[in-house]
Amino acid sequence: MSKNRDSDSIESLANNFLNSLLVNLFDTNNLKLVDNEAGRREIGIDFFYQVFDRKDYTQILSFEIQNKGTDTPIKFIKQKNHPQKGNVSYSLELRHIKQYYNQITEPLIFFLCDINNQIAYWYPIQLDKTIPERIEKKELELSKKKKVSKKPKLQIYIPAENVLSLKTFENFLEDIDSAREEQTRKNNFNLSSEADFSSIVKEIEGKHIIDQAFITINKFNGMNVFPTRLIPKLPFLSKTKYGASLDSFRIKTDHDEFFSLIENLTLVNRKLVYSEGDNLVAEQDEKLKGIMNFLKANFINHLDWGGRKYRKRICIHDLFIYNECDCARCEFDSLNFIESNTKINKELEVNNLTSFEQLRNAYAAYLLGDLRTSSFIFNSVYKKSELENNLVISSICKYNLKQIKRLVKNNYYENDKEQILKSFKFGDLDNDEVYIKRKAPYFLDVYYWLRDDKFYSSATWDIDGFVEDAKKMHFYDKHGTSYSNEKSDEIIASFIRFYSFLEYNFIIFDYFTDYHRLATKFLECIFALSNIVNPESCKFDKFSTTIIRLWLFYVPMDKAKILMHIYGVKKIKPDDEVGLIKTFEEFSNNLLKSAIFIKESSNLSHFESKVKRIVSNLFLICSRLDVSSNIINKIIAKLFKAINKIEHFSIVPFDAIKQLLDYRDDISKENIKTILDICARFDYRVSSSFSLAIKHYVELSSESEIRDFVFDYLGISNFDEQENIIDEKKIEDIAYAISTLDKSTLDIVKQRLITILKESFSARLFHIAIIFDLIDYEEELFKKFVNTVPDHSKEHKAGSFLGSYDNFRLSQVVNVIFKENIPLTQDLKELANNSSKEYKQYYTWLLDIDNYDYSNFEPIWVLKHNTKFYIQRFKESKKLKKELKVSLKEQYIEGVAQFYINHLA
Numbered sequence: 001m002s003k004n005r006d007s008d009s010i011e012s013l014a015n016n017f018l019n020s021l022l023v024n025l026f027d028t029n030n031l032k033l034v035d036n037e038a039g040r041r042e043i044g045i046d047f048f049y050q051v052f053d054r055k056d057y058t059q060i061l062s063f064e065i066q067n068k069g070t071d072t073p074i075k076f077i078k079q080k081n082h083p084q085k086g087n088v089s090y091s092l093e094l095r096h097i098k099q100y101y102n103q104i105t106e107p108l109i110f111f112l113c114d115i116n117n118q119i120a121y122w123y124p125i126q127l128d129k130t131i132p133e134r135i136e137k138k139e140l141e142l143s144k145k146k147k148v149s150k151k152p153k154l155q156i157y158i159p160a161e162n163v164l165s166l167k168t169f170e171n172f173l174e175d176i177d178s179a180r181e182e183q184t185r186k187n188n189f190n191l192s193s194e195a196d197f198s199s200i201v202k203e204i205e206g207k208h209i210i211d212q213a214f215i216t217i218n219k220f221n222g223m224n225v226f227p228t229r230l231i232p233k234l235p236f237l238s239k240t241k242y243g244a245s246l247d248s249f250r251i252k253t254d255h256d257e258f259f260s261l262i263e264n265l266t267l268v269n270r271k272l273v274y275s276e277g278d279n280l281v282a283e284q285d286e287k288l289k290g291i292m293n294f295l296k297a298n299f300i301n302h303l304d305w306g307g308r309k310y311r312k313r314i315c316i317h318d319l320f321i322y323n324e325c326d327c328a329r330c331e332f333d334s335l336n337f338i339e340s341n342t343k344i345n346k347e348l349e350v351n352n353l354t355s356f357e358q359l360r361n362a363y364a365a366y367l368l369g370d371l372r373t374s375s376f377i378f379n380s381v382y383k384k385s386e387l388e389n390n391l392v393i394s395s396i397c398k399y400n401l402k403q404i405k406r407l408v409k410n411n412y413y414e415n416d417k418e419q420i421l422k423s424f425k426f427g428d429l430d431n432d433e434v435y436i437k438r439k440a441p442y443f444l445d446v447y448y449w450l451r452d453d454k455f456y457s458s459a460t461w462d463i464d465g466f467v468e469d470a471k472k473m474h475f476y477d478k479h480g481t482s483y484s485n486e487k488s489d490e491i492i493a494s495f496i497r498f499y500s501f502l503e504y505n506f507i508i509f510d511y512f513t514d515y516h517r518l519a520t521k522f523l524e525c526i527f528a529l530s531n532i533v534n535p536e537s538c539k540f541d542k543f544s545t546t547i548i549r550l551w552l553f554y555v556p557m558d559k560a561k562i563l564m565h566i567y568g569v570k571k572i573k574p575d576d577e578v579g580l581i582k583t584f585e586e587f588s589n590n591l592l593k594s595a596i597f598i599k600e601s602s603n604l605s606h607f608e609s610k611v612k613r614i615v616s617n618l619f620l621i622c623s624r625l626d627v628s629s630n631i632i633n634k635i636i637a638k639l640f641k642a643i644n645k646i647e648h649f650s651i652v653p654f655d656a657i658k659q660l661l662d663y664r665d666d667i668s669k670e671n672i673k674t675i676l677d678i679c680a681r682f683d684y685r686v687s688s689s690f691s692l693a694i695k696h697y698v699e700l701s702s703e704s705e706i707r708d709f710v711f712d713y714l715g716i717s718n719f720d721e722q723e724n725i726i727d728e729k730k731i732e733d734i735a736y737a738i739s740t741l742d743k744s745t746l747d748i749v750k751q752r753l754i755t756i757l758k759e760s761f762s763a764r765l766f767h768i769a770i771i772f773d774l775i776d777y778e779e780e781l782f783k784k785f786v787n788t789v790p791d792h793s794k795e796h797k798a799g800s801f802l803g804s805y806d807n808f809r810l811s812q813v814v815n816v817i818f819k820e821n822i823p824l825t826q827d828l829k830e831l832a833n834n835s836s837k838e839y840k841q842y843y844t845w846l847l848d849i850d851n852y853d854y855s856n857f858e859p860i861w862v863l864k865h866n867t868k869f870y871i872q873r874f875k876e877s878k879k880l881k882k883e884l885k886v887s888l889k890e891q892y893i894e895g896v897a898q899f900y901i902n903h904l905a
Helices: 007-028 094-103 131-143 169-190 198-204 209-218 256-263 284-297 328-333 337-347 355-367 371-388 391-411 417-423 433-439 441-451 454-478 488-503 513-530 545-554 557-566 577-593 595-600 605-624 629-646 654-663 669-681 688-700 703-714 728-733 735-739 743-759 763-771 779-786 808-820 826-834 837-846 859-863 868-876 878-890 894-904
Strands: 031-036 047-053 059-070 088-093 108-114 119-123 153-158 245-247 250-253 265-268 271-274 302-305
Touching (some): 007 031, 007 119, 059 169, 094 131, 108 153, 108 169, 119 153, 209 256, 209 284, 271 284, 337 595, 355 391, 371 391, 391 417, 557 605, 629 669, 728 735, 743 763, 763 779, 763 808, 808 837, 868 894, 878 894
Parallel strands (some): 250 302
Antiparallel strands (some): 031 047, 047 059, 088 153
16 A cells, blocks of 8 residues: 555545446446445445436436455466366445345445556456355354454456446446346345245134234234235135235235124224124234234235135225324424424323334434434333344334444544444344244244345335336336336335335335435436326326325425436426325424424434425426315415425425426515525525515516515615615616616616626626626726636636636626627637636637537537527527537437527427
8 A cells, every 4th residue: 555545545545437438338338427425335235327328318227236345466367276277256245245246225336446557457346156155154153253354255256358448338337237136136035925824823823813823913013014925825815725916005805704704894983893702712802903903004904705606795995993192203294393303202201102102102212313312212111122032123213223322333423422432232133043033933034024124125126116117107208109117006006015014114214315316216217107198108197195105204395306307397296285285384384383392402413304305396396286276375384484484495305396486486575585585584695596486576566576576685765866876786786676677767777786886897797787787888897897707717626615616707798798798809719718728618619609620529519508699699600409419419408408498499
């Protein structure tokens, strides 16, 4: 290692080199490589890449990378008898190898980068068939040692020929494809049910079907939502060799007694009535209620008969009883954070809470960012569950305590940090397998789902497949053909079961980016299918409250916004308008009620990020929600009140507010004024949100109201008195509003501004005044403006913090030239010499569009400055339109194509 380089420097250089190499290779093959935030950092993933076709921006593939760098010469194995002679030997932590090979669902490629010689070696670790045997051998070796390293390692062998280059690029892509196929095979094998119910079958033999079902369900006391693959294996659902099968929201059973039980149930005055009798088993009413709660919690809405003779499908959902719940967990879900916190603290003093109720409170405390209280309750419940031998709650506590300990260690900064860390005393899930196999083999599926995060693997595999199908349907629909694939229920069921397994078993997983990435994929499926036009294709016509809730809590707003743009989502039609409106009104009321609590919890970054995502998504959804103007304005008015009460800049969703202004023309004048006040309050006036709000406000106001607004904002009573100081920044803020004043007032404004500019020239004030016609063009002032163009000719891209040296002032000069149709003299054309090297051709083209040498032209330039004056000039150039048309045939760029269609065609 170089004396001048530490490990962080080497890692940074290696990552930069590899990323640049991959981008160039994919770009050469007309593919766009997008680097997304890698999933969970603790499992050692450095990059998560998605690859898109540049022509239509459809996704081609995705893969993950673990990258290591070295600045010492790479050594190749030279021993004559070594089976890996000629290859590169490298060691990785054993735990990482096991995760890469068995648990990660995406293709993962390991890279070793020689940063001195700029060489990258790749190793498709998931395709190495020797790994399982070598892991087993290593673990056997470790088991015999008295003292074992905290981080045991295993050697990997990288083929010497796997040097990534243009020549080997196809081989690299083949390895990615093969790795995906291999992980699919492993996943299908790993996700099969391993639970053994023989002991339960023996216990329930000869009992009434009500007891059979209740006893089986009660074996998992503490768990609401079961692993998907476990449900059809439950003894009361599966009787013959054909078994039961779960398909979206319905289950097919061949168990005659269970089918007959449900067949003979009716709901009368919120009570389940069994036509065969009332007292066939002890506590029959409670047991029937427990069975129904199991079916409801696991989204089993319909029961189909799987035997030989026909029996009519049963609508189980007609038997469900729904109750309002005001527990701390449900209060959080309704955004009543202050009430959730109050209930948790109040119930800390209650001694007769069940373990399940305590578990629920511990999870709610975690959601609120209160790691101190959450860890205290989880520790307490864990000790109790161990004494009661409750495997479900004990296992959930072990899983959660591990996650909370990590959060406290890395994200907690209070004085009692060390005290909390010392309080964690819990067993390791890895050590429970032998005991469970011996004492409770029916619990194995639940155990594996927790220990190995199989709940995530299962959902990922399902959702990934659905995403591909949804994209195909959207693609075919765009090209005028149908693609029927009736999987809408399966898509929803798959994600809802994943979501509910975590949320209603109180399992901590939502702070991982994996969760948000999967939620985003789910939403992409919904968007792709919601905008289908062809009537022969299946589609989502309306959004359920459940889908919107999932979006609200777990999809990053910026990702949702991009997806809405890609799939052209302009309207969100709720399937239950009354119910959704009620929910949104409850959300806005509760946010307002909890505003002070949110403000006082701003130091809890985990909680604050949740609130920010929720508030941003509320505004984003409202921007497209197909409900009445009155309702929307009522909801957002409450949201604005909450934002003002919270008084925290990071909570204000300016980007989402812009979406509201972009996509709705029915926002009330009062709400527009509130947006202006919020932008001013948080000093966010130089923004598109503020500019758009000004435009909307002016369009909704009378002349006198606009005049009052302008004078009030500028802090003056009129323009013609010399003692009134004009703040040029404020003039810039509301230039559009000033430009709509009556003619006599505008004449005074022009005189006043010209006087100011001649006395003390300001390039900023001149530009905004000339663009909004607040002054007339004067050559003398324009020359002064031109003289303010800085010289960037000696600057270069690497020297800029932002990565480029666009000459902002020069762009403004060009804007004025285009607006005023100023003749382009040689002196003006030579202003291109003031730009940086990277931008010289761009400005040379701008300043001589019709005579430019288009062999150096980049079509993307037309997107750089989309002012109305730039666009007007582009429209006037026949040569530009011709060259753009030719370039799009040679290389299709979606943004350029849309610009051409919208403005130039």
